[in-house]
Amino acid sequence: MTRKEPSIPFVGLHAHSVAGSIFDAIGYPPEHMDFAYENGAQALALTDHGNMNGFSHQLLHIKKMKADGKEFKAIYGVEAYFIPSIKEWREEYDRIKADAKEARKLKNDVSGTSIEDEQESKKAIRSLLNHRRHMILIAQNQTGLSNIFKLISDSYKEENFYRYPRVDYEMLAKYSEGVIASSACLGGIYAGDYWANRDEGEEAILTAMRTTTENMIRVF
Amino acid sequence: MELGAQKYHSFHLAGIIPVAASTGEFNLPGHDVLMPVAPDFNLVEAAVAECSYAGCESIWIVCNDDIAPLIKHKVGDWVEDLYTIEKGKYVTYPKEHHVSIPIYYVPIEPKHRDKYDCYAWSILHGANVAYWICRRLGRWIIPDRYYVSFPFGLMDFQEIKKVKSQLTQGSACYFSHQDKTVCDGLPLSFTFDALEWRRARDVIKSNCRFYYPPLEGEEMPSRRLPPEERRKSRHFKLLDVFGRADLSDAIINEVPWFYDLTTWEQYCKLITSGHYQDIQRPYGFVTGHISIGENDSD
Numbered sequence: 001m002t003r004k005e006p007s008i009p010f011v012g013l014h015a016h017s018v019a020g021s022i023f024d025a026i027g028y029p030p031e032h033m034d035f036a037y038e039n040g041a042q043a044l045a046l047t048d049h050g051n052m053n054g055f056s057h058q059l060l061h062i063k064k065m066k067a068d069g070k071e072f073k074a075i076y077g078v079e080a081y082f083i084p085s086i087k088e089w090r091e092e093y094d095r096i097k098a099d100a101k102e103a104r105k106l107k108n109d110v111s112g113t114s115i116e117d118e119q120e121s122k123k124a125i126r127s128l129l130n131h132r133r134h135m136i137l138i139a140q141n142q143t144g145l146s147n148i149f150k151l152i153s154d155s156y157k158e159e160n161f162y163r164y165p166r167v168d169y170e171m172l173a174k175y176s177e178g179v180i181a182s183s184a185c186l187g188g189i190y191a192g193d194y195w196a197n198r199d200e201g202e203e204a205i206l207t208a209m210r211t212t213t214e215n216m217i218r219v220f
Numbered sequence: 221m222e223l224g225a226q227k228y229h230s231f232h233l234a235g236i237i238p239v240a241a242s243t244g245e246f247n248l249p250g251h252d253v254l255m256p257v258a259p260d261f262n263l264v265e266a267a268v269a270e271c272s273y274a275g276c277e278s279i280w281i282v283c284n285d286d287i288a289p290l291i292k293h294k295v296g297d298w299v300e301d302l303y304t305i306e307k308g309k310y311v312t313y314p315k316e317h318h319v320s321i322p323i324y325y326v327p328i329e330p331k332h333r334d335k336y337d338c339y340a341w342s343i344l345h346g347a348n349v350a351y352w353i354c355r356r357l358g359r360w361i362i363p364d365r366y367y368v369s370f371p372f373g374l375m376d377f378q379e380i381k382k383v384k385s386q387l388t389q390g391s392a393c394y395f396s397h398q399d400k401t402v403c404d405g406l407p408l409s410f411t412f413d414a415l416e417w418r419r420a421r422d423v424i425k426s427n428c429r430f431y432y433p434p435l436e437g438e439e440m441p442s443r444r445l446p447p448e449e450r451r452k453s454r455h456f457k458l459l460d461v462f463g464r465a466d467l468s469d470a471i472i473n474e475v476p477w478f479y480d481l482t483t484w485e486q487y488c489k490l491i492t493s494g495h496y497q498d499i500q501r502p503y504g505f506v507t508g509h510i511s512i513g514e515n516d517s518d
Contacts, residue, residue: 018325018326018327019285019327022326022327022329022349023348023349023352023353024353024356026324026353028285028288053330
């Protein structure tokens with residue numbers, strides 16, 4: 001078994017494992033790391049949804065790889081659930097909950113873990129309160145890692161948690177030191193600007209994306 | 221030939237092997253599913269072979285992180301489809317007909333542990349993960365049915381081969397022994413679909429309360445249930461969850477012999493009966509690990 005030598009250096013910055021994202025992954029972090037190493041990657045980030053349950057797997061395996069003389073780097077991170085303002089979201093949630101009819105609709109829309117058909121799933125996506133955007137947060141150094149730990153702990157606090165742990169601009173500003181953020185996937189923040197404004201045209205989408213960028217520059 | 225292949229692949233039967241929350245009386249150092257039943261053949265391998273004979277296109281072993289590496293070391297990442305291997309005996313180039321079935325390892329979600337992770341939940345969780353992973357890959361590979369193969373329920377593989385065509389059709393199939401099925405609490409293989417999944421899930425979820433439902437005008441529940449009533453579903457047996465399944469349209473296949481190997485007594489019965497001679501590592505039962513870094517161009 002020989003390690004492949006890639007023509008272009010490559011590092012994966014977005015990956016899930018069953019240690020932290022059971023419904024999005026196959027295989028444990030050590031298997032992912034071995035695969036990345038054998039295929040020529042120099043590092044691999046593990047970014048599970050809203051948690052860092054794979055962190056210990058990563059840490060133990062990277063020690064083992066180093067002992068075996070393998071030059072590889074484990075990047076620690078998380079794919080956080082982001083909304084612009086938790087305070088506004090909470091107000092909206094309380095308002096809808098007070099309205100019995102809307103509350104029933106909310107209960108039906110967010111059904112949790114279930115085998116459901118596509119129509120039902122689309123309904124869940126439509127639910128405003130269930131909206132959350134994905135955001136990759138990667139630790140740049142020890143301070144960044146500590147800040148990501150704090151962010152995750154805070155996101156699970158009662159005021160920030162409803163079915164999913166959430167972070168917002170305020171929390172990011174508090175713990176931004178040493179943290180690198182990226183736009184994640186089709187469920188990411190910039191993709192979210194597109195999905196939210198696509199009916200209003202290109203200019204509206206661009207305006208929303210510019211606003212997001214300005215906010216992010218202010219935070220990081 | 222092509223039409224046949226399309227027809228074969230249009231139905232996805234996902235095999236679920238529940239290991240998490242299962243217990244036997246053997247108290248082995250690893251897990252009781254690693255109890256041997258034949259030379260170089262243990263209970264979990266028997267369950268994998270059963271799924272392979274049943275025509276499953278993917279196998280999902282539900283086991284937690286503590287035991288997964290050990291089972292994976294023994295079982296591997298894929299298994300040869302035993303049905304095609306047997307069929308391959310009669311063709312010119314047998315290897316061309318071999319099909320590998322992928323095996324995936326699914327841990328129970330941490331948030332479900334110690335809340336409602338009973339044995340039945342392992343089955344439901346395995347099916348749920350199989351559904352979501354397949355759905356993310358493509359709607360054409362979403363499982364149509366789920367075949368549950370219990371590691372502790374040992375029966376004759378020949379019986380599965382006889383009813384393979386029934387298993388890979390739309391209707392529910394249950395194996396029975398002395399007119400008892402999984403609905404009577406025996407770990408006998410069966411198939412279920414999304415509707416049955418939902419019904420079984422509701423049985424567990426409605427019995428995993430910690431609080432009484434909130435009173436009228438009360439926003440959050442505050443009155444705790446008595447200790448014996450809390451998280452009641454955690455202690456549910458198969459009978460409690462699957463006992464009320466609708467068998468009116470189901471195909472029930474009686475198996476001539478069956479052993480529930482959770483008990484030492486049943487294990488002794490198996491060894492002292494003549495049936496243990498029928499159990500052996502099936503011809504062509506090859507499992508293996510995915511070689512990381514293997515050169516694809518070879």
